[in-house]
Amino acid sequence: MRATSIGHAGILIETEAGSIVCDPWFVPAFFGSWFVFPRNDQLSDDLRERIENADYLYITHLHADHHDEPFLREHFRRDIPILLPGYPTREQQRTLAKLGFTNFIRTEDKVEMELAPGLTIAIHTEVSITDGPGGDSAMVVSDGKTRIVNQNDCRTTDLAALGAHGPVDLHWIQYSGAIWYPMVYEYPDDMMRTLVDNKVESQFTRAMRYVDTLNPRYVVPSAGPPAFLDDDLWHLNVIEGDELSIFPDQRSFMKRLADGGHHGILAIPGTEIEITPDDVTVTHPMPDDDVERIFSEKEQYLRQYQADWKPWLDDLKASWNPPSTDLIATLKAWWEPLLRMAPTLRGAVGANCLIRTGDLEILIDFPNGEVRPFDGEEYEFRFTIPRALVETVAAQKAVDWSNSLLLSARFSAWRAGDFNEYLYNFFKSLSVERMRRTEAEAIRKLNPPTETEPEIELGDYVVQRRCPHRNADLAVFGEIESSDDGDVLVCTLHGWKFDCDTGRCLTSTDHPLRIRRR
Incomplete structure (x- = not known):
């Protein structure tokens, strides 16, 4: 079996019985904040052809660094069989169907399925609201001789089930950050240093726990970090190692793997990993010295990458929506019916949230379920977001502001007290379907069943x-x-x-x- 990195969480898995392309991401995501690192805009023609002519397509979840809508629309045949995770809603299928795709294979959570003689898969799902839009998933692929676990950034809670399919030969796993916290928060540098270090250590510890439990023959650090090429976000790149950022690159986790007695494989876009029961062969798309320079001369590498994409980024920024006269009215008409649907969530937030967009200030009154102009009321949460971004996601009726806006890190935040997951769950659930799930989840968590937990x-x-x-x-x-x-x-x-x-x-x-x- 051969697994080829196509960047970030993207993998092309090829077996004698068929091929699966996973999470092909090429177009920068989240308002042009995230770029694939190392860059994948220079793949060989042969690899691109193999990607676009794969036998199956698997999209783990709907975040834009996995579900690349522009690329999916333009580069795949409409009848390619799509392997759907067994999510409780059909949102992912509807989203892909809107792009014109017609052939869906709906899988059952954790259950092995034979796609062809000699090719089996099992997709494991996580379905909490905090797992992302509609959920997240991981896939186990076997050709009868070797086995790959494509965990990407799925934070599975049932490792026993993930490892129950048999010994793992190749484990692709996220280790780097994929969130805006804590960098966007208004903290002094010394506090930010502590929070960043703790977050990075937490990320590494979690990833190592997965690796230690599955005990694969080889591990491929993947699904991050992104590169930040906009000058406004350049500080989020970890270049020297002491930046206040949760996005260390592959070298850091490769060391952690080695210290833990595991065999790590450094993969860049185009790296092919051929795995058999007895051997593994790693072939990079460039000489090893050039691979090393990506990391040892990282700033120079990123500056050239930035220069190449600057015209695209300038055009993108010019496309963002200008201020409108009815932004508050638009949000009020959209959000207040959703707030009425979610009294448990509103009570769990329990305070006002202020959104600052330049000279326009918008208050979300969670206790009373209202959206109105800010008039000096007390609040416990605050977001400061460029007006153009709020206007753009409002015009799009984006149902998940985590995916469409917050992951861009193009905002700042403040809170009076502790982290409140229900506040963020609100911003991830801006549709009737999603809010029903979010309210139901809040009820389950805050009013749990009376049976004693083992x-x-x-x-x-x-x-x-x-x-x-x-x-x-x-x-x-x-x-x-x-x-x-x-x-x-x-x-x-x-x-x-x-x-x-x-x-x-x-x-x-x-x-x-x-x-x-x-």
Whole structure:
């Protein structure tokens, strides 16, 4: 079996029985903020032809660095069989059907399916609102001799199921950041340094937990980091290593893999990895010295990349919507019916949110379910966003502002207290279908069933098995950290922390953990 990197989370998997192209991303995403790193706009004609003529297409989820709508529209035949994750809604299928695709193979969560003699797949889904638009997924592919796990940036909570298909030969996994936190927050540099370092360590720890559990023969760091070529965002590139950014490149995680006794493979777009039961062969599209220079002379590499794409980026910025006279009225008519649908979510947010767009200030009154001009009211959350971006996503009726706007990192944020996932869930759920799911999820989390959650032993403690944040299995992801101030349980899936004496969540509010000493 051969797996070829096509950039970021993109992989072309080729077997004797057929080929699958996964997450082909080429057009910069999120208002031109994210570019593929290393660049993939110089792939060989042969590889591009193999990508565009693959037997199957698999899109893990609808984020724009995986679901590249312009590329999908222009480069694939309309009848290519599309492998659909078994999400609870048909949003992904409808989105692809709008692009003209007609041939869908709907899979069942975690269940192996034979696509052809000698080619089986199993797609695993995560369906919490925090997993992204409609959910996220990972795929296991086998040719009967070797097995690839394409985990990309799917934060699966059931590692036992992911590894149940058999020994893993090649594990593609995200290790770098894919969020705007903490860089956009209005924190002093010393606090930002601590938050960035903690976030990077959390990312690495989570990825290593996956790798340690699956114990693959080889690991390919993938699905990030992006490159930031706009001068306004250049500071998010990690070049020297001390930047206040959560986007370290492959070299950092390759070292962590080696320190952990695992074999990492550094792949750039065009790198082919041929894997057999007995051997692995890695072929780069350029000499090894040139591959090394991408990272050792990274600033020079990125500056040339930036110069090549500057005309495209300038044209993109010129296309953003100018100010309109009815922005507040548009948001009010759109959002207030959604707020009425979600009393549990509104109560979980529990405060006002201010959106600043230049001289126009918009208040979302979550307790009362209203959207109106700001008039000096108290608020606990604030976003400062360029007016053109808000106008553009409003004109598009973008149902997921995380995907369409926030991942661009072209904004700043402030909050009075702890992280509130329900606030962000609102911005991810700006349609009737999504808001129904979001409200239902809020009800499940805040009014859980009365059945007792199974307990496990962790160090000196007995603790509920599932993390109250996102249901992660603490038998896999739970760790006890001890200090002079007492013991803390850390769920390494997202780095959430809980006081071992009280069960109080130290990361956010309203997520207590049931825990006691043995």
